[in-house]
Amino acid sequence: MTGLIIVLVLIAVVVLFVISMYNSLIQLRNRVKNAWSQIDVQLKRRHDLIPNLLETVKGYMKHEREIMENITKYRSQAMDASTVGEKAQAEGLLSGALGQLRVQVENYPDLKANQNFLALQEELTSTENKISFARQSYNDQVLFYNNKIQMFPSNIIAGMFKFLQEEFFQVEDAKEREVPKVSF
Amino acid sequence: MWELIEANRRKSLILFFSLGLTLLLLGYFFGSAYYPDGGGFIGMFFAFVIWGILSLISYFSGSKILLAVSGAKEVTKEVHPQLFNIVEEMKISASLPAMPKVYIINEAAPNAFATGVKPENSAVAVTAGLLARLNRDELQGVVAHEVSHIVNRDVLFMTFAGIMLGSIVLISEVFLRSLWFGGGRYTSKSSKSSGQGQMIIMIVAIVFAILAPILAQLLYFAISRKREYLADASAVRYTRYPEGLASALEKIANSTEELKTANKVTAPMYIANPLKPKGQKLSNLTSTHPPISERVRILRSMSGGANYIDYQNAFNKIKKSNLPIIPSSGLADQTTIGLKEASITPVTLGLNKQTKRDTGDIMMKVNNYSFIDCSCGLKIKIPPDFQKTELFCPRCGRKHNLNS
Numbered sequence: 027m028t029g030l031i032i033v034l035v036l037i038a039v040v041v042l043f044v045i046s047m048y049n050s051l052i053q054l055r056n057r058v059k060n061a062w063s064q065i066d067v068q069l070k071r072r073h074d075l076i077p078n079l080l081e082t083v084k085g086y087m088k089h090e091r092e093i094m095e096n097i098t099k100y101r102s103q104a105m106d107a108s109t110v111g112e113k114a115q116a117e118g119l120l121s122g123a124l125g126q127l128r129v130q131v132e133n134y135p136d137l138k139a140n141q142n143f144l145a146l147q148e149e150l151t152s153t154e155n156k157i158s159f160a161r162q163s164y165n166d167q168v169l170f171y172n173n174k175i176q177m178f179p180s181n182i183i184a185g186m187f188k189f190l191q192e193e194f195f196q197v198e199d200a201k202e203r204e205v206p207k208v209s210f
Numbered sequence: 211m212w213e214l215i216e217a218n219r220r221k222s223l224i225l226f227f228s229l230g231l232t233l234l235l236l237g238y239f240f241g242s243a244y245y246p247d248g249g250g251f252i253g254m255f256f257a258f259v260i261w262g263i264l265s266l267i268s269y270f271s272g273s274k275i276l277l278a279v280s281g282a283k284e285v286t287k288e289v290h291p292q293l294f295n296i297v298e299e300m301k302i303s304a305s306l307p308a309m310p311k312v313y314i315i316n317e318a319a320p321n322a323f324a325t326g327v328k329p330e331n332s333a334v335a336v337t338a339g340l341l342a343r344l345n346r347d348e349l350q351g352v353v354a355h356e357v358s359h360i361v362n363r364d365v366l367f368m369t370f371a372g373i374m375l376g377s378i379v380l381i382s383e384v385f386l387r388s389l390w391f392g393g394g395r396y397t398s399k400s401s402k403s404s405g406q407g408q409m410i411i412m413i414v415a416i417v418f419a420i421l422a423p424i425l426a427q428l429l430y431f432a433i434s435r436k437r438e439y440l441a442d443a444s445a446v447r448y449t450r451y452p453e454g455l456a457s458a459l460e461k462i463a464n465s466t467e468e469l470k471t472a473n474k475v476t477a478p479m480y481i482a483n484p485l486k487p488k489g490q491k492l493s494n495l496t497s498t499h500p501p502i503s504e505r506v507r508i509l510r511s512m513s514g515g516a517n518y519i520d521y522q523n524a525f526n527k528i529k530k531s532n533l534p535i536i537p538s539s540g541l542a543d544q545t546t547i548g549l550k551e552a553s554i555t556p557v558t559l560g561l562n563k564q565t566k567r568d569t570g571d572i573m574m575k576v577n578n579y580s581f582i583d584c585s586c587g588l589k590i591k592i593p594p595d596f597q598k599t600e601l602f603c604p605r606c607g608r609k610h611n612l613n614s
Binding site: 167 | 302
């Protein structure tokens with residue numbers, strides 16, 4: 027009789043342990059997903075801002091056609107990308123092209139004083155910041171999640187329920203360095 | 211990061227209970243000083259009730275009261291798009307569950323504070339003077355510092371510790387004053403045998419009444435100073451740019467204006483102590499904020515990275531001590547977080563005509579003034595109760611139609 031009770035209690039403890047482990051894994055995975063959607067929101071916002079920016083800049087910068095074509099091209103590439111890796115690469119190119127535009131703007135004092143442009147510039151700067159902060163926060167969450175999956179004893183439960191590792195949002199170092207660190 | 215918040219919360223609880231214990235002891239001694247037979251428990255009960263009522267009020271409407279007292283007004287994005295963007299950036303960076311409300315205080319002195327006992331329902335308030343003086347990076351540093359207070363649950367702690375401290379001071383004051391007015395009445399009535407014991411309890415109660423508020427205050431100040439350092443460290447981690455906060459703090463310290471709406475109760479909530487102490491040396495022990503120059507020196511000496519461990523190293527180097535500012539869970543994260551490079555934005559130094567004008571403009575915007583840019587270069591400011599539908603520019607006489 028007592029033997030049975032002990033066995034039942036042990037089973038109950040193990041079940042509760044598995045449940046709590048499983049739930050914390052789910053929670054961490056959801057945080058990763060949430061952080062990813064944050065990046066997505068900001069990337070989409072950047073894509074929405076770009077046509078307005080080009081429209082405002084066009085009248086002033088007649089000789090920088092190539093930069094603007096590049097921005098348009100990379101924007102559509104970035105919008106079509108689906109995996110984390112592809113997205114990171116396309117967005118990196120887009121950041122680079124926008125950076126070149128920033129450098130060029132220095133040569134147009136009228137443009138720099140344009141109210142409309144100033145407002146757009148603030149929005150774009152802020153969106154760039156939000157993207158990089160969201161990326162950091164996404165990577166933090168991925169780190170927590172991946173750690174949990176790899177560490178004992180949660181790795182057993184992760185294996186049982188097929189929790190897969192998530193990919194970090196990495197911008198290749200070379201590309202990152204290409205972006206000129208100049209503000210408008 | 212979650213562990214860091216937990217550690218901070220645990221510390222708050224310890225402080226919270228030790229202050230609570232002091233409060234109950236205080237009640238017990240005062241009670242027994244009056245009624246030797248069982249009066250101690252009546253005293254405890256009263257102390258508990260006073261504390262309970264004050265806590266309930268502050269928990270449910272503390273932020274509202276604080277914001278109202280400081281004259282802060284909630285604003286929409288149109289009033290100051292940059293401030294809004296920066297608050298949102300910090301919300302993302304700190305993974306806050308909801309966007310804090312944004313308030314602007316109608317004051318020329320640069321300062322800021324955060325409220326909200328829960329991160330889901332928080333607010334960041336900055337003065338108009340701060341907005342006019344700081345560039346984007348500096349403002350980001352200040353907002354990050356305030357958001358860290360929300361994330362680290364400092365606001366909750368400050369509110370409750372403040373209330374507890376207030377109750378201790380209040381009860382001690384009431385007791386000491388009542389002694390002047392026939393406090394001894396009950397002692398003379400007490401039975402002869404316990405006369406001497408009664409006397410001792412009375413003396414203990416008086417000593418306690420004098421010491422408890424001072425000790426509680428010192429404890430409160432020490433912990434609140436530590437929290438300022440921790441918030442600076444978190445701000446650096448969120449922005450990855452220590453120089454922004456450093457130069458913002460410098461500008462705040464250099465301003466000569468006084469914050470009119472701040473008082474002793476609200477002072478610990480601000481990023482820099484709004485009440486300027488006269489005797490600088492003595493105030494180190496009794497100040498809720500570490501000296502700004504020291505905070506700036508620590509921030510400036512961070513060169514390795516933006517993680518917590520980098521701040522702790524910088525702190526040890528400057529203070530030449532090994533006082534742990536960051537809970538160990540924060541230090542456990544050894545990943546390097548690179549520092550951001552400066553974005554080149556124009557910096558307005560000191561208080562010139564332009565900052566004064568900008569401050570005024572921001573205040574007017576907060577108060578629903580509308581602005582019209584006349585083509586002659588004049589900026590016309592229209593008060594919200596302006597009735598006419600058209601207006602002539604006072605400089606060039608051009609006619610402007612007002613559609614609202």
